[in-house]
Amino acid sequence: MSKRATAREVAAAAGVSKWTVIRAFTPGASITEESRRRVLAAAEALNYTPNLLARSLATNFTHQVAVFVDDFANPQKLPFLEALTARLQAEGRVVMLININTQFDHVRALLNADQRQVDAVILFGTAFRDETLRDRKLSKGMPPLFVLARDSQIEGIPAVVCDAEVALRDIVSHLAGKGYRRPGFMAGAQVLSTALQRKHYFAHFWGRHGISVNTELSAHDYSWKAGARALHSYLATTPPAERIDVLMCENDILAMGALDVLRSDFGLRVPEDMAVLGFDNLELSATPAYSLTTYEQPLHSMVDAVVAMVTGELEAKTVAIAGQLILRATA
Amino acid sequence: MSKRATAREVAAAAGVSKWTVIRAFTPGASITEESRRRVLAAAEALNYTPNLLARSLATNFTHQVAVFVDDFANPQKLPFLEALTARLQAEGRVVMLININTQFDHVRALLNADQRQVDAVILFGTAFRDETLRDRKLSKGMPPLFVLARDSQIEGIPAVVCDAEVALRDIVSHLAGKGYRRPGFMAGAQVLSTALQRKHYFAHFWGRHGISVNTELSAHDYSWKAGARALHSYLATTPPAERIDVLMCENDILAMGALDVLRSDFGLRVPEDMAVLGFDNLELSATPAYSLTTYEQPLHSMVDAVVAMVTGELEAKTVAIAGQLILRATA
């Protein structure tokens, strides 16, 4: 396993200075065709490619973007990660995937990302407290922060989100039109302001129909199990006559848990006994086993926007993009 | 946004040389408590932390591990990624998540990873042709390669896999015991030798019962849709009397597609009319909607093994780890 060739060695082989070698690898540098040819031939022979690490040190530009994720239970993360990595790679960037957990929290991860000199950090739907990001330690020369798929009220930290106002307006309007009158909401983790937003607008638009949302189920996290458990305890403690007639879940994975409990554990019919809605439109939500009515986030537009902000093509400021209501069998 | 402080500046502030600053940040370096204290105080005041990029250049050690993924349709990738990132982060490493696709293939990704000086590359279930990795260009001073969750027959490239022989022995033994006699296999992408292995052992162990596997369905990829489509066309063209009585799918997501087609499109009963097995044990496979009999890969053992090889704690050689048959309602 030989060491990598350096520009210096290629220069020696090609009979030029190492700076000429650099120029041969710099698009648009002033160099004769002849020199470039010689250099590239020598580079080919020695199997030389520029050391991006050294380049980063000299240019202060690593072309690395840290993406923070703290919830791997939601399958929806996967298509987002696919799009994010693909788009960033197309822009010559690379994704550093950071798992935010109890051992490695936001502060530590941010410090580490800074030490590694990443060009930007994307907080992808992570649950942080706003104060965390206002920490004085993090205020210095930190890389620019972007929040994806989560709301952020922090001054100077742009967020790219699915427009909750538009989404919930469409959803409530659909439900009210169908004749539902006793709506309930199931939320996952409480810290997330995304949850607060969706819940807020859900109540807000029902309010316009003169209906108030009195039932709030809370799941411990965003897993199938948490959704199932939350609805199970609700059904077990609420007599049929007092139950809600439609349940809006904060995301599809919670909705699936709810659906299974309704049908399998309580033998109830969906949507006749209770309608259910999700949010995300997972691949499996479309299957006949679930056929979940849900709201699809504008994944590609969101990713495009955040990537454009990272590369500087787009002004870095909060944007909310409308998604699409997907009507299926459950509501 | 002020620039990062450097060791030189901290040295000036603390009244020592910059090398003393380095020592204060080097565990076990010889330095007086007094000096260390002064340096750390100055560092604290200036908000200094070592520049990992510069350190990497000097040490030839980036603490970055590239993880290649080419299939984001399988939700099973997520728990694997969660475990991989967590374990590597615990070891002071960080994951570079590389999306292998038509724009960014294995060769390009490997070249790029090499240029970025990553410490190791993990091919996480990607579909590559063995020749690709034998490419002369990639033979030089490339970072060490590891294959995860896929078989590799390439000399010198260790693989960490779920033991297919043990898995299929258990599976076939269970099925034969239940009285099934007309087994079929559904594979996803054909290039993957994982598929070949599972298929091979499936046929092999049925052979021991004097039964040959004549039916092979092939899905285009590893998605629900591909699984559904493959089984649909099989059922549509095969009279009930000639059909298999048990279908082993290469993974859960294909199995779910198959299950939905059986039940919803053809109104068949599972397992009475046809039994179905998957491979992976997704969270949703356990739900009453599917209740899929499947085989659970030893995710954590596999991740532990590959991480230990990456860090050098474990000898880098191919290991196959046994998983566990999960009995549910479909077979």
Added chain:
DNA sequence: TTGTAAGCGTTATCAA
């Protein structure tokens, strides 16, 4: 224990 010199492989800048 501490300071010094040299080096990691590149880029920015200026002079020839």
Added chain:
DNA sequence: TTGATAACGCTTACAA
């Protein structure tokens, strides 16, 4: 167009 000098921020080896 080309070569040379300095710098990026750190580490290693050695000398004081």
